[in-house]
Amino acid sequence: MLIAGGGLVGLTTALVLRHHGVDVTLVEKRATTSPQPKARRFHVRSLEIFRELGLAETVHEAARDLADHDCMAVGKTLAEAEQLPPWRPSGAGESMDVSPELPCLVAQNVLEPVLRQAAQDAGADIRFSTALTSFEQDADGVVAELADSGLRASYLVAADGARSPVRSALGIGRSGRGAIGEDSVNVYFRADLADVVRGREFNICQIQHPDAPGGLASVDGRLNWVFMTPGGDVDRDWPALLRTALGVPAPDLEVMSVLPWRPEMLVADRYSSGRVHLAGDAAHVMPPFAAVGANTGIADAHNLGWKLAAVLSGAAAPSLLDSYDAERRPAGWFAADQSSRRATDLTAAPDPTLAHPFVLAAGGFQYPAGAISGGPAEGGEAEPVTEFAPAGRVGTRIPHRWLDTARTKSTVDLAGPGWALAVADDPQRWRPGGIPVHRLDVDFLGAGEGVLIRPDDVVAWRGTDPTAPANVLEKLLHA
Numbered sequence: 126m127l128i129a130g131g132g133l134v135g136l137t138t139a140l141v142l143r144h145h146g147v148d149v150t151l152v153e154k155r156a157t158t159s160p161q162p163k164a165r166r167f168h169v170r171s172l173e174i175f176r177e178l179g180l181a182e183t184v185h186e187a188a189r190d191l192a193d194h195d196c197m198a199v200g201k202t203l204a205e206a207e208q209l210p211p212w213r214p215s216g217a218g219e220s221m222d223v224s225p226e227l228p229c230l231v232a233q234n235v236l237e238p239v240l241r242q243a244a245q246d247a248g249a250d251i252r253f254s255t256a257l258t259s260f261e262q263d264a265d266g267v268v269a270e271l272a273d274s275g276l277r278a279s280y281l282v283a284a285d286g287a288r289s290p291v292r293s294a295l296g297i298g299r300s301g302r303g304a305i306g307e308d309s310v311n312v313y314f315r316a317d318l319a320d321v322v323r324g325r326e327f328n329i330c331q332i333q334h335p336d337a338p339g340g341l342a343s344v345d346g347r348l349n350w351v352f353m354t355p356g357g358d359v360d361r362d363w364p365a366l367l368r369t370a371l372g373v374p375a376p377d378l379e380v381m382s383v384l385p386w387r388p389e390m391l392v393a394d395r396y397s398s399g400r401v402h403l404a405g406d407a408a409h410v411m412p413p414f415a416a417v418g419a420n421t422g423i424a425d426a427h428n429l430g431w432k433l434a435a436v437l438s439g440a441a442a443p444s445l446l447d448s449y450d451a452e453r454r455p456a457g458w459f460a461a462d463q464s465s466r467r468a469t470d471l472t473a474a475p476d477p478t479l480a481h482p483f484v485l486a487a488g489g490f491q492y493p494a495g496a497i498s499g500g501p502a503e504g505g506e507a508e509p510v511t512e513f514a515p516a517g518r519v520g521t522r523i524p525h526r527w528l529d530t531a532r533t534k535s536t537v538d539l540a541g542p543g544w545a546l547a548v549a550d551d552p553q554r555w556r557p558g559g560i561p562v563h564r565l566d567v568d569f570l571g572a573g574e575g576v577l578i579r580p581d582d583v584v585a586w587r588g589t590d591p592t593a594p595a596n597v598l599e600k601l602l603h604a
Contacts, residue, residue, distance in 0.1 A: 126150070126433065127269055127276060129257045129291055130284035132159060133233060134405030134422035136240035136251075138282050140178050141430030143247040145542050145580075147437055150278065151249060152271060154256035158237035161313060161382065162344045162351055164419035165191075165232050166328070169224035170488035170522070171423045173582070176226055177541045180243055187239050188231035190345040191328070195230065198327040202372025203318070203341060206330050223487045223513070224525050225535035230328055232344045233419070257285070260294070262400045280433055281401045284422070287389075289407035295398045299391040301458075305412055305465055308357030308387045314367060316378040319347040321371070337370035359383045388412035390465040392458045396450040402429055408453070411461035417485050421460040424488060425453050431542065431580035432496070441602040448495035456490045483513035488582075492520040496579065498586045498597045517569040522582050523547070526567045539563055540578040546594050548575035558595030 126142055128135050131153025142149045167184070175181045200206025245251050256272040260281060267281045283291035322343075330341040332352075339354030352367055363380045392409045396402060405422030429449050435441035463480050483489065491508035492500060499505045500520040508518050515524035528534045539545040544560045549570035552562040560577070570576065577586040577594045586597045 126280055126282070126437070127152070127257075127267060127278035128282045128284060129153075130286060130405070130407070131155065131237075131241065131251065131253055132284065132286065132405070133164065133237060133240065133419050134426055135282070135284035136237065136244050137174070137423050138284055138404060138426040138430060139244040139249040139251070140180070140240065140247060141174075141426050142434060143244065143249050144178055145431060145434030147430075147434050149244075149249040150276060151244070151251050152255040152257050152269075153251075153253045154272075156254045158241055158253075159234050161384070162232035162234055162342070162349070164416075165230050165342065165344070166228065166416040166420075167231065167236075167423075168228050168417070168420045168486040169226050170486065171420045172226035172228065173224060173488075173537050174423055174427045176538075178243075180240075181226055183239060183243065184231065184236065185227070185229055187235055188229035190347070191230035191232075191343055194326045194328050194343045194346045195228075196327050198325055198330040199333065200330065201334050202332060202337075202370060203321060203330055204372030206325060206327075206332075208325050208327060222525070223483050225527070225532075225537055228486065230343070232349075235345075257291070260291070260401075267400050279400070279437060282404055282429065282433075283401060283407045284404045284426075285407055287406040287410045289403065291401060292393060292403055292407050295401060297398060297403070298394045300394055301392050301461060302390040302465055305388045305390055307355050308385060309353055309355050310357070310359055310361075311384045311386060312352045312354070312363055312367065313344075313381040313384070314350055314352065314363075314378060315348050315381060316350065316367075316371070316375040317348055318350065318371070318373075318375065321373055322346070332370045334370055334372075337366050339370065341370065357385055357387075359385050388414075388465075390461045392454065392461055396454050396457075397446065402433075402446070402449060404429060409457035409461050411464040412467070413464070414467035415460070415464040415485055417460045417464055421457055424456065427581045428453055434542075435602065442604070444604060445496060445602060452492040452495035455493060459490050460485070478511065480510045481513040484510055487513070487515070487525075488522040489513060489515065490521075491518060492583065495520075496585065496601050497583070498601065499588070515569070517576050517584055517587060519584050519587050521584055523576065523578050523584055524567075524569050526565075526569075528565070536565065536567065537582055540582055541580045543580060544598065545578045546575055547578060549573065550575065550591075555591040556595060558598060560594060560598065 126149045128151040139149045139151045197209045198206040259270045266279045269276045342351040404425040494502035505519045526536045546557045546560045546562045547565045573589045579585045
């Protein structure tokens with residue numbers, strides 16, 4: 126397997142493939158991982174994926190500097206800003222216990238080196254300073270030309286960013302709203318502001334000063350910060366503007382980089398072309414307002430990884446890979462649309478027509494079709510979007526329920542890297558064809574019911590026929 130791109134998604138793809146026993150080579154044209162903070166919020170679904178890979182504790186440790194910075198704040202300047210109350214779910218019966226893992230804030234430039242080391246430790250061949258210059262594919266694989274050599278692989282995963290050369294070479298277009306809003310500038314700077322923010326720690330602080338409006342994001346909660354401000358002009362007196370926004374002298378302030386950008390919503394018209402598959406920003410770009418861009422890419426890797434492994438091992442026919450586009454392209458569009466519709470004003474009233482935040486955070490998007498049986502496209506029950514009400518519907522991630530009093534094992538842990546069958550019944554009645562069977566006493570399964578769980582924790586089938594799981598699995602893998 127060959128992966129082009131050594132960012133968050135490429136490295137996660139390498140980890141998932143190694144988790145399934147696949148030999149992996151990853152190439153990245155840059156000399157090192159990202160020097161920019163970029164993505165910072167990782168939702169519970171991403172942490173569940175890292176949990177399966179044995180990395181959740183490592184990721185949480187990397188996030189320790191921002192462990193207390195989950196609130197938002199608003200003020201004319203940082204010095205005058207006040208914390209907003211933390212968001213809590215509304216409505217009877219809603220619970221914060223939606224996952225075995227907590228979300229975390231960790232800057233991309235902190236997390237990527239952790240993932241790179243983990244991928245190397247897992248046996249992946251990680252090659253930075255190595256550009257993919259061209260490639261060709263045939264019936265048997267992909268021939269890649271690298272800057273210093275050649276390589277043949279069974280498949281190529283393009284995790285090579287929003288301007289993906291691989292996507293361009295394939296001639297795959299993109300659709301969506303395109304540019305959204307006005308040009309902006311991200312200013313990455315250093316200043317010791319620990320005393321200024323103490324007791325008012327935040328993830329993002331909305332600055333409302335008329336001469337320096339924008340958003341201040343914590344990178345480590347003390348020394349490193351990103352100021353996001355409207356306007357495309359990068360030639361400004363940034364130290365003066367920043368001190369205006371901060372409302373304090375900040376004598377040690379140092380501007381590290383200034384990056385112009387404009388939020389966009391674009392999704393690839395195809396995620397797959399022959400033996401090449403797009404993932405992450407190569408497949409979808411979206412505004413940062415819902416903090417789901419990197420998380421959506423990590424879910425791409427999790428979905429694609431087990432399918433590639435199944436095909437490469439001979440456990441599944443190559444046609445299984447068609448389900449990657451059928452599942453992840455609608456998921457990417459959903460995430461990009463939700464991001465595009467969200468406002469940057471932290472004081473604005475929430476839009477009741479938007480997806481419930483837990484739907485975004487806990488991987489609550491329902492696949493309409495793909496490697497599932499009895500999903501919405503076949504008349505199955507649809508998952509609600511504006512409320513968070515997971516019930517083990519086909520095409521959704523299995524609902525989290527603790528399986529022991531010590532709260533160490535969750536229903537989310539039942540599958541991966543293999544399949545699992547969970548039943549509210551006598552396991553001896555079920556003939557799952559070699560799939561491990563788990564008897565559960567959970568509220569989302571009725572008496573005599575069972576759910577077939579894929580390696581990526583998605584419910585592939587639900588029913589009461591003990592002979593069905595083996596037949597469904599065979600159909601899904603070899604249709």
